Amino acid sequence: MTAPAGPPPGAGFGRRLRKEDQRFIRGQGCFLDDVRLPGMLYGAVLRSPHPHARILSVDTLAAQAHPKVRAVITGETLAGRDLAWMPTLSGDLQAVLATDKVRFQGQEVAFVVAEDRYSARDALELIDVEYEPLPAVSDARRAMDPAAPVIRDDQPGRTDNHIFDWEAGDAARTEQVFRDAEVTVSQDMLYPRVHPAPLETCGAVAAFDQVTGKLTIWATTQAPHAHRTFYAMVAGLPEHKIRVISPDIGGGFGNKVPVYPGYLCAVVGSIITGRPVKWTEDRSENLMSTCFARDFHMRGELAATRDGRIRAVRVTVLADHGAFNGTAQPTKFPAGFFGVFTGSYDLEAAHCRVTGVYTNKAPGGVAYSCSFRVTEAVYLVERMVDVLASELGLDPAELRMRNLLRPEQFPYTSRTGWVYDSGDYPRTLRLALEIAGYDDLRKEQEAKRASGQLMGIGVSFFTEAVGAGPRSHMDILGLGMADGAELRVHPTGTAVLRISVQTQGQGHETTFAQIVAEELGISPDDVEVVHGDTDQTPFGLGTYGSRSTPVSGAATAIVARRVRERARVVAAAMLEVDPADLEWEPGRWFVRGDPDTGRAIADIALAAHSSLELPAGVEGQLSATCVYNPPNLTYPCGAYICVVDVDPGTGKVSVRRFIAVDDCGVRINPMIVEGQVHGGLADGIGMALMEVIAYDSDGNCLGGSFMDYLLPTSLECPAWELGETVTPSPHHPIGAKGVGESATVGSPPAVVNAVIDALRPFGVRHADMPLTPAQVWRAIQGRPLRTDLAIS
Amino acid sequence: MTIRVAVIVNGTEYARDVEPRLLLIHFIRDELGLTGSHWGCDTSNCGSCVVWLDAKPVKSCTLLAAMADGHAVRTVEGLEQDGRLDPVQQGFIECHGLQCGFCTPGMMMTARWLLDHHPDPDEAQIREAISGQVCRCTGYENIVRSIRWAAEHPRSGGAGERAGDTA
Numbered sequence: 021m022t023a024p025a026g027p028p029p030g031a032g033f034g035r036r037l038r039k040e041d042q043r044f045i046r047g048q049g050c051f052l053d054d055v056r057l058p059g060m061l062y063g064a065v066l067r068s069p070h071p072h073a074r075i076l077s078v079d080t081l082a083a084q085a086h087p088k089v090r091a092v093i094t095g096e097t098l099a100g101r102d103l104a105w106m107p108t109l110s111g112d113l114q115a116v117l118a119t120d121k122v123r124f125q126g127q128e129v130a131f132v133v134a135e136d137r138y139s140a141r142d143a144l145e146l147i148d149v150e151y152e153p154l155p156a157v158s159d160a161r162r163a164m165d166p167a168a169p170v171i172r173d174d175q176p177g178r179t180d181n182h183i184f185d186w187e188a189g190d191a192a193r194t195e196q197v198f199r200d201a202e203v204t205v206s207q208d209m210l211y212p213r214v215h216p217a218p219l220e221t222c223g224a225v226a227a228f229d230q231v232t233g234k235l236t237i238w239a240t241t242q243a244p245h246a247h248r249t250f251y252a253m254v255a256g257l258p259e260h261k262i263r264v265i266s267p268d269i270g271g272g273f274g275n276k277v278p279v280y281p282g283y284l285c286a287v288v289g290s291i292i293t294g295r296p297v298k299w300t301e302d303r304s305e306n307l308m309s310t311c312f313a314r315d316f317h318m319r320g321e322l323a324a325t326r327d328g329r330i331r332a333v334r335v336t337v338l339a340d341h342g343a344f345n346g347t348a349q350p351t352k353f354p355a356g357f358f359g360v361f362t363g364s365y366d367l368e369a370a371h372c373r374v375t376g377v378y379t380n381k382a383p384g385g386v387a388y389s390c391s392f393r394v395t396e397a398v399y400l401v402e403r404m405v406d407v408l409a410s411e412l413g414l415d416p417a418e419l420r421m422r423n424l425l426r427p428e429q430f431p432y433t434s435r436t437g438w439v440y441d442s443g444d445y446p447r448t449l450r451l452a453l454e455i456a457g458y459d460d461l462r463k464e465q466e467a468k469r470a471s472g473q474l475m476g477i478g479v480s481f482f483t484e485a486v487g488a489g490p491r492s493h494m495d496i497l498g499l500g501m502a503d504g505a506e507l508r509v510h511p512t513g514t515a516v517l518r519i520s521v522q523t524q525g526q527g528h529e530t531t532f533a534q535i536v537a538e539e540l541g542i543s544p545d546d547v548e549v550v551h552g553d554t555d556q557t558p559f560g561l562g563t564y565g566s567r568s569t570p571v572s573g574a575a576t577a578i579v580a581r582r583v584r585e586r587a588r589v590v591a592a593a594m595l596e597v598d599p600a601d602l603e604w605e606p607g608r609w610f611v612r613g614d615p616d617t618g619r620a621i622a623d624i625a626l627a628a629h630s631s632l633e634l635p636a637g638v639e640g641q642l643s644a645t646c647v648y649n650p651p652n653l654t655y656p657c658g659a660y661i662c663v664v665d666v667d668p669g670t671g672k673v674s675v676r677r678f679i680a681v682d683d684c685g686v687r688i689n690p691m692i693v694e695g696q697v698h699g700g701l702a703d704g705i706g707m708a709l710m711e712v713i714a715y716d717s718d719g720n721c722l723g724g725s726f727m728d729y730l731l732p733t734s735l736e737c738p739a740w741e742l743g744e745t746v747t748p749s750p751h752h753p754i755g756a757k758g759v760g761e762s763a764t765v766g767s768p769p770a771v772v773n774a775v776i777d778a779l780r781p782f783g784v785r786h787a788d789m790p791l792t793p794a795q796v797w798r799a800i801q802g803r804p805l806r807t808d809l810a811i812s
Numbered sequence: 813m814t815i816r817v818a819v820i821v822n823g824t825e826y827a828r829d830v831e832p833r834l835l836l837i838h839f840i841r842d843e844l845g846l847t848g849s850h851w852g853c854d855t856s857n858c859g860s861c862v863v864w865l866d867a868k869p870v871k872s873c874t875l876l877a878a879m880a881d882g883h884a885v886r887t888v889e890g891l892e893q894d895g896r897l898d899p900v901q902q903g904f905i906e907c908h909g910l911q912c913g914f915c916t917p918g919m920m921m922t923a924r925w926l927l928d929h930h931p932d933p934d935e936a937q938i939r940e941a942i943s944g945q946v947c948r949c950t951g952y953e954n955i956v957r958s959i960r961w962a963a964e965h966p967r968s969g970g971a972g973e974r975a976g977d978t979a
Contacts, residue, residue, distance in 0.1 A: 037905055044913030045901040047848015047888035051914065054847040137838070138831065219852045219860055219914045219948050270850070270914030271948045303853040525912025525949045695908045698951030726857035726946070734939040734952040 030606040032538025035691040038530045039545075040523075049268040052223045053300050055238045060225070061090055063289050063299035064140035065282055066130040066147050067309065068122035071158065071380040071719025072169065073151035075118055075129070082146040083132055088139035090293050092147070093131040093285060095119035103288065105174075106254050109278055109496055110354070112183075112345035113174070114383060116281040122151070123171055123343035124382050125721050126308035131285035133297055156380040156719030157181065160317055160340035163377040171343055171378045181378040183345050188359040188436040189371035197332040197369045201323035207407045210788045211396050213315035213340065213381070213713040214706075215307050215729060216388035218524070220270020222310055223300030226286040230294050236263045239283055242272045242522050243562025246499060248554045250279050253497070255287065266552035272524035273703075274387030277348040277564050278311050304724045311348065311384030312713055315340035316396045320404040328414050330365050330423045335372035335400055339385065345376065346383035348564070349392045350494035350501065356386050356393030357485045357653075359436040363401035364445055364483045364657060365423040370435035380719040389703060389764035391486050391565050402480040402769035403786065406776065410785060415462075416773065417453055417479045421446060424481065431750070438485060440655045441757075442747045443683060449481055451743050452659035452681040461663060469781060474666035476778025482766035484656040486758035487570025488561075491649050496561060500649070503567075504558030505575035507536060507583055508643040511629040513622025514546040517579075520560020521572040522552045526760060527692045528568060532576050534688050535754065539580030540587075540621055541607030558645065566656075566758025569688065570749075575648035577753040582644035589638050590628045591619040654749045654757035658682040660770040666778045671797030673709055673775055675736065680767070681743035684759035685752065690744075697763045698740050704767025706732040708775075712790050817881045821846065822890030832878055836870075837861040839877035840887060848888035848917045852946075859945025862918035863887045869922045871944075888917035891924065899962040900924050909958030911949030918945055923959045932963055 043049050080092040095117040098104040105113045118129050130147050134140035155169045162168055163181040171181055198204055224239040235257055241247045244264040252259035269276060282299045289297035301310070317338040323331045339355065341347060349356045355374040362370045386392055405423075409416040424445040425432055432440040461477050468475045491500025506518040517536055521528065533547035550556050560572060584604065591609040592599040595617060602609040602618075610618025619627075628634075628642040663677040678701055687693045710730040713723035723729040748755025768789065775791050776784055784799045788806065798805055814829040821844060828843045837851050840863065851873055852860030861873040864886035891898040900923045903909065910916040919942055926933055926941040933941070938956045947955060 038908070040913070041905045041910060044910055044916050045888075045897070045904050045920065046892060047846070047917050049848075049913050051847075051850065053841070053851065056845075137842075138833070217948065218912075219858055219946065220850070220912070221852075269912060271912045273948070303855070303858075525910075527911070691908050695911055695950060695954060698953050699911065699949045700951075702951035703948075725855050726853045727855050731857075731946050731948070733943045733946060734956065735943045737952050739935070739956075740951060740953050 030538035030541045032534040032544060033688050036530060036534060036544060036689055038527045040527060040529045051220055051268050051270050052238060052240050055225045055267060057225065057227055057296040060296040060298055061133050061135060061293060062137045062140045063131055063133050063286050063297050064144055065128050066144045068125060068127045068129050070122055070151050070153050071125045071156035072154040073122050074154060075121060076150040076152055078130060079148040080130065083143040086143045086146060088135040089132060089143045091133040091289055093288055098288065103284060106284060108344055108346040109348040110345045114344035114346055116284050120174060124380050125719060126382060128281040131289060133289040133293055158380055158715040158717060158719040160338050160377050160379055163379050171380060183341055183376035183378060184354045186354045186374045190369055191371045194332050194334050194369040194371035198323045198334065201331055202326045203324045203411060204321060205407050205411050206319065206321045207404060207786050208319050209403055209786060211314040211316040211399055212789055213312050214388055214711045215312050215713050216273035216275035217307065217729060217731060218271030218273055218275050221301040221303060221306040222276060222280055224283040224286045225296055225298045226290040227296035228290040234261050235287065237287060238265045238267055240269055240276045241266045242276045242524060242564050244522055244552055244554050245520055245559045246496060246561055247279055249499060250497065263555045266522045269524040273389045274564055275311055278346060280310060303726060307729055308721045308724045309382050311346065311387040312382055313386060313388035313390050314396060318400050320400045322404050322408050324408055328412055328419050328422050330367060332367055332369040333362055333401060335361055337374040339374055339376040340379050340381065341376050341385050342379055342381040342383040344383035347385035349386050350488055350496060352493065353392065357391060358393040358397045360394055360438050360483065360485050361397035361401055362434045362436055363398065364425055364481045366425050367435050381715055389700060389761040391484055391761045391765055394485050395765045398482040398765050399769045403772065406773045407785060417458060420479060420481050421449060424449065439652055440483060441652060441749050441751060443655060443657045444745055444747050445657060448657060448681050448683050448745045449659040451745060452661050452679050455741055455743050456661040456679045474668050474778040476664045476666065476774040478662040478770045478774025478777055480660045480766055480770040480773060482658055484762050484765055485653045486566035486656065487650055487654045488565050488567055489650050499561060501561045502647050502649040503560030503571045503575055504647045505572055505579045506558050506645045507579040509583060509625045511626050513625045516548045516550060517576060518550045518557045519572045519576065520558050521563040521568040526568060531688050531692060535573055535576045536580045539577055540584060542621055566760040569756050570654045570752060570758045571648055571650055573756055574753050575646045578646040578648060579644040583642055586642055587621060587624045589635065590624050593632060593634050594619050594627050651751050654752060656684040656757040656759055656762050658762055658766050660766045662770040662774040664774040664778055666775065666796060668800060671793040671800060673791055673796060675705055675738050677741060678738050679741045680763060681745060682759065682762055683745040683747055684762060685749045685757035686746060686755040688756060693759050694742055696760050697742060700761060700763025701740055701767050702732050702737050703764040705736055705771055708768045708771035708789050709791050815878055817877045819880050820884045822886055830877055834877045836872040836875040836877045836880050840872060846887050846889050850914055850917065859918045860915050862921045862945065864921060869925050888920060891920060898924060899965050899967060903958040903961035907954050907958040907961050909950065909955045915945060915947045919955055923962065927963055
């Protein structure tokens, strides 16, 4: 497979400063809480203190009597409008405001609308809810016990907490390989529950115009169009009367994909009061109630030959989805894209089985830059390769090199049916080893070990799967995963591009202008990018799973090429030649063999809007639209190496170096790509060493503030050392692949592998994340390791 | 019950009658309409709300507006002087020191303070200075570089230019 002929080198690609920075560095961004409307009221949510309890009564009289309160909304209020429950993005139902029971600590019970923020909070304390506490299940491994309380007794006939079973691969063939294998290894591991924790929490401002019937919702959403359709389906409002605006978003990372109960409450509050209603979460609400990530209890097994050829992988997973199955992922993929657990290796067989269960914990499951659970898959296989390396006494980098897919195997169909598009894995790993000075690091480690110092070197190699659809395989809420773009060149030659994806810091206003610039040979400064407003942009499924560039980036390149072809026809009319006699160079069409006779895009644009006679069937003006249905995912890859030092006395891990070589195909703006990789690497250090949403055995959330949910700071992060390889995606118009989540996916196993490598002198084979000083110290002491984050 | 709070913010005097419990960040954002400073966590961990109280960076989510009465406050809106960007602002543009832009105002206020007191900080000093603030997008390295850029370009030509060209 060869790369497609790319566009002629235009003016677009390369490092360019970001357009959007100008407003942010002046404090002139417009985030959700910056939206202020005349007469605006403020909402606040009353939340359950209990993880599991029956609601006996909700008394709101005192709250309603508060002089500044304008409305108090309960589950009963919503039930009267058939809105007490809403569909989740996984085909389940979720309570908007609880009516029968509360099922996790922090669940929404009532909503107060008041004249100001503080009064709304005051009034929450005036609501009297009588609860009858019930036993709670906070450990997924106990959720299927026959004696476990049934959490979802709202579902008729339900007698257990089982949600789904999902399988991939060939069980019989895999069993056969395992039976014959010279060596097998097995390891249990937990990918703990973590939270994306964007610095801006979630919120919405709803404004219902009672005269026109138009509902405008400003919301922290990564998918404004999907949200609009959701509101139309759930609230029964006509879709053309709903406008969703996603203003500047203060980080999303998957947290801002779902529709949260607070958004719907703000909408109902505005409909009831006739005034705009703003609702914003506080940090505890964000951490305790919105979409978390991971919470995968995994058992991995590898079968191999004694000389280090990996033959098969087998995985069983228990997935904790919380109280409602609220994951935001393609309908046919209940375990997301976990099916890529075969990783970057050429295997004979593979099989996995994932079981999803309900627990009395917050709903969700995919968020935090996970690419629909590729994160869990990569962690599993990359930890297992290290476990095997340890068993065989082989160097982990060497073991990987022996098993990586070879460039000539692409496109490669994995044992679970995924078609990897392109990559040069050995070259990517070799480059990382070279930048790291791997052999010297191993020598240094040996010397340090001799003197009792703990130094570890961790390697991981990942294959990402990003850019969902195609729409025939992938949908959310029945909406196929395709995205649109519209490009119009104004009469004087500048342009406006409208896209359906929504930036949360990725720099779309710059990158997408660069794509147009590259294709049309005009300056990116002359392209305005419009996004985040459903009344102004074409329909599409939004930004998550690193799909902006793979999907909308492709749509953008295609509309620009369509405009270029239209410009050719117009230029031909201007020059009175046949369009076939014209040649393109960046920015202009000229007559073949006569380079001095040509027309620039700006001249063509003016002519296209003028009275110039155009050939029959050719419309005037210069514009195009495209709905891009990706033929396949794109498969970025990377090789990461982490170097840590561990304090044997305290168990504290310091990340000394981190080398990341990424291949995300063609890079439109290398500065932005590198920035995204940096951010993901920091995420990886956070997840590996610090971050966890833990629950006690009664179901109390122990990670409800930044005092408890620890995020990496400038002191935990080293200076990143980056490298790149470039294998263009053969099916993407400009050869680009997604990159936004690569580092979040690839870095946690590198960090954990490094720490376990450091602890080898103590015979440690595995320890679960987060590798806090306490966890590492226990490992050093040979004490029982924490394998269960439900703390008794 | 309200109390009168008089403050000078970015050189302009303001006086408002507010509830005694009103947080300084809400005073700045909701009462004065200066929305460049952000609220992020309530617990002084994230630093999105960092402003200067007199000459020191503070976390305005854990101060009452009343505590600023009679004092001077400087926010991100006060960094640009006479239409010229502060070198810190220019540095964040040049070195890609921001992505979503939410932590940026607080980071820049701390950076300005650092450079006022340590005009030539090394990487370790910069990392220490911003260690009480969280960024979820950048992994910090480009923030460190941005502040170094500002140290190397104190009020030089170029600051204040509206950038947007190829670097």
